Amino acid sequence: MTEILYCQSPALFLLAVVLLICFLLRRQAHRVRAALDLVLCILLLIGGVVLYYLGIYGDCFTIHDFWQIRTSGWVGLGVVAAGSVWHLCKVCKRGVERRRTEKAARQTEEAHRQALESARREAYEAGKADAAKERQPSPSTPETSALPLTPADFPASPTDTTSPERTTAPAADAPQSSAGGTGQAL
Numbered sequence: 001m002t003e004i005l006y007c008q009s010p011a012l013f014l015l016a017v018v019l020l021i022c023f024l025l026r027r028q029a030h031r032v033r034a035a036l037d038l039v040l041c042i043l044l045l046i047g048g049v050v051l052y053y054l055g056i057y058g059d060c061f062t063i064h065d066f067w068q069i070r071t072s073g074w075v076g077l078g079v080v081a082a083g084s085v086w087h088l089c090k091v092c093k094r095g096v097e098r099r100r101t102e103k104a105a106r107q108t109e110e111a112h113r114q115a116l117e118s119a120r121r122e123a124y125e126a127g128k129a130d131a132a133k134e135r136q137p138s139p140s141t142p143e144t145s146a147l148p149l150t151p152a153d154f155p156a157s158p159t160d161t162t163s164p165e166r167t168t169a170p171a172a173d174a175p176q177s178s179a180g181g182t183g184q185a186l
Contacts (some may be wrong), residue, residue, distance in 0.1 A: 004072040006055030011076030012048035016041045018084050 019041035026034040055061055061068070069077070 002058060003055075003060045003070075006051050006058060006060045007070045007073035008076040009048040009051040009055065010069055010073050011080045012044045012051065014077060015080045015084075016044035016048065018080070019044065 019037045023034050023037040023041060026037060061070070
């Protein structure tokens with residue numbers, strides 16, 4: 001049983017390399033995860049070295065044949081490789097779904113922007129049409145611009161437009177100002 005454990009040092013070294021790659025990829029975006037990857041990588045390297053020396057001291061293999069990976073070592077490497085591939089597929093799947101979501105959001109935003117632009121354009125055209133209708137005379141009202149204007153149509157001064165009641169003499173009980181006027185503004 002201890003021989004199986006001691007033969008896992010190549011798997012630990014491979015897992016340390018995978019975690020080092022993860023550290024290099026994550027160090028800008030996810031600093032905490034990257035730091036954890038680096039710490040775990042260092043621990044796995046130390047564990048691999050310890051298992052390697054324990055295997056030599058336990059006579060599981062010698063210094064002359066340590067490079068030969070035993071069956072249990074290949075199983076460990078296979079487990080690490082399968083786990084790494086599974087994790088890579090999971091990360092790729094998340095990336096694809098994130099890009100799909102972003103693309104759908106961009107398309108929705110673009111459709112909303114186009115709908116606003118279309119509504120703005122239609123409102124502008126409707127306002128333009130309403131303004132054109134207001135400028136055109138309606139057939140029910142006669143054109144006032146065609147009638148000749150005479151000076152009698154315009155009053156000569158603002159006092160000419162006063163009502164006949166104001167042009168009559170002021171009443172005797174109207175308040176008198178010190179200047180002798182009736183208190184009405186001229």
